[in-house]
Amino acid sequence: MKKYIFFIITALISCNINAQIPFLKERDFLKLEDWSFVKGKFNGAEALNFDTSTWSKVKIPHTYSMDAIENIGYYRGEAWYKTSLQLSETIKNDRIFIRFEGVGHDTQVYVNGVSVGKHVGGYSAFCFEITDAINKNGENTIAVNVTNEPNYKRIPTNDKLFNFYGGIYRPVQIFSTPKCAIDPTYFASSGVFVETKLVEEKRAQVEVRTHISNTSDSNNIDLKYTLVDSNNEVVFSDEVKQVLNSKNQVVSKVINIENPILWNARKNPSQYTLKIQLENNNQVDIVEQKFGIRTYNFDNDKGFVLNGEPYRLFGVCRHQEWKQFGPALENKQHEKDMDLIDEIGASALRLAHYQQSDKMYEIADEKGILVWAEIPFVHDYTGREGGNAKEQLKELILQNYNHPSIFVWGLWNEVRAWKDPNEFPVGLTKELNKIAHNLDKTRLTTSASDRGITSNMGSITDLQAWNKYFGWYSGDYSDMGKWIDESHKIQPTIKIGISEYGVGANIAHQDRSKLEKPKGNIFPEQIQTEYHETTWKILKERPFVWGTFIWNMFDFSVASWNRGGVRNLNHKGLVTFDREIKKDAFYFYKANWSKEPVLYIAERRNNKRTEDVVNVKVFTNLKGITLKVNGKKIASKKLTSDYKTIVFNNVKLLKGKNTLTVLSNKKHNSLLDEVIWFVE
Secondary structure (H helix, E strand, O other): OOOOOOOOOOOOOEOOOOOOOHHHOOOOEEEOOEEEEEEOOOOOOOOOOOOOOOOEEEEOOOOOOOHHHHOOOOOOOEEEEEEEEEOOHHHOOOEEEEEEOOOEOEEEEEEOOEEEEEEEOOOOOEEEEOOOOOOOOOEEEEEEEEEOOOOOOOOOOOOOOOOOOOEOOOOEEEEEEOOEEEOOOOOOOOOEEEEEEEEOOOEEEEEEEEEEEEOOOOOEEEEEEEEEOOOOOEEEEEEEEEEOOOOEEEEEEEEEEEOOOOEEHHHEEOOEEEEEEEEEOOEEEEEEEEEOOOOEEEEOOOEEEEOOEEOOOEEEEEOOOEOOOEOOOOHHHHHHHHHHHHHHOOOEEEEOOOOOOHHHHHHHHHHOOEEEEEOOOEOOOOOOOHHHHHHHHHHHHHHOOOOOOEEEEEEEEOOOOOOOOOOHHHHHHHHHHHHHHHHOOOOEEEEEEOOOOOOOOOOOOOOEEEEOOEOOOEOOOOHHHHHHHHHHHHOOOOOEEEEEEOOOOEOOOOOHHHOOOOOOOOOEHHHHHHHHHHHHHHHHOOOOOOOEEEOOOEOEEEEEEEEOOEEEEEOOOOEOOOOOOEOHHHHHHHHHHOOOOOEEEOOOOOOEEOOOEEEEEEEEOOOEEEEEEOOEEEEEEEOOOOOOEEEEEEEEOOOEEEEEEEEEOOHHHOOEEEEEEEEO
């Protein structure tokens, strides 16, 4: 077996032994992290002799749009990246590829001054073969031209809901394969697709489709399949010899699995690992893919049903950006976000409004969190973006096909085809729905509406969900329950989901009397907490609602906004933009959703009081707790609320500093939370 090795010649290249994407695990690759960068339009910058001496040095992941967070308005235009490398003698006869996991938003890639490909779309991966363009005997220059300016032929067509961050903000790899390989250029996917065909108690059946690309002079291949379970026990192995009929061919294999272990969300997120080894002309290409076996359906009365049992989907939404980094996140930031989503106890996650890092789906698989994955077809439309919407949907599905956590493909969010049923988005949605089912027969489609129970865009996708903000933009909190019940009664066959609900909260604002909703300058944190306390009760009591998703898990930037006392920020998150502070509402949900012990005094940041008699609200899932003030026991109470809240009424405070402490009643399993409040 021949080993493929890149020699690192230039300091602009670094190698990471851990693949960013699983199917590069068995392939030798380089992670291209060090680049030269310039913002602006420079004609001919792809040329080898173009002077880059004044360009900045940057590391990937990188964005040039941090001004979208820091100021009102931001740069929307072109930028250039360049880097260099040399290849070793051992791979002169091999195929060379370059893969970008995400670039915002339109990208042209050059190798040694020659264009090797163009990609339109800021959230999906793309992969080009560069074998013919690469110089195997000397230095190579890779140039990338990118722009984040609005494009009426690309989704989304504008940035009214979230920023268009420019730059190479996800990892880039160069890698090699033998001449006969499992195709990495098929929509930048792994080239391996595992479809569950049958699930029974004692047997499951999956079909494995392997896309093969062959440029060798031999059509004879040997495919070896090895399947192991989550305990690393081999449950299937086979070897198939075959003659290829064409340069690009799909080879199918049916695998029967005895006594299958189901992927059962948080209860048991068990996965299988499939290793496919392709041999041709004594050269080997290997791809590994994880997958899970599960069944699910949606019931008009029971909601979501997983593996034959009702399973409540209580979830959050997530945008892919941090205050400190924008979208240019490393694995540790994605892991931090997923740890917080796991900590709160969410059973579902809506990755809004676009394809996100492969790492997010991978962690969701491992933690057992169900995922709604979607394309950025949002709000306004031009009638010219249909081709790109279809392409981005294909990329989303094929690049993430094997993730067991993904249960629905989202086709649009609040697309405003309000006038008549013949508007452009209606026809496009029907086409997108057809594409989704042709590519993936195992999952349903969904969409997020801000209209009524029926609309021009409604009832096209298999499922429908609604973005509802009762009590924030209009009406009262209680209207959520009224709307759901009336809609369910009027349209009992329509399965209802709540794709977004929430209100803004600035942790610096603690005077509820000064609320200026929904677009003013004061968003008191207590208002957000009260909203979620009321709305969660409504949603919990309606099991026929197939899924609910809080908007949003984290604060995020919208460059045109000036609300809640902080410019460029949507404050509806349960966690602050920098990930430093979990708001009170976070702990309310953690107490209700998580199995981990929770003990948290609410309104802790409202620490300057004008009254010396207060109510002390505690979010907890413990059976009983005790309150002390300034070291003196005030009372002990048992948990009787179904909503994990204990309130100590009419607690007397002293003038000046007061230390409030709550403790669990069980000494052998003691927990403690403490706050300091001042009475002026």
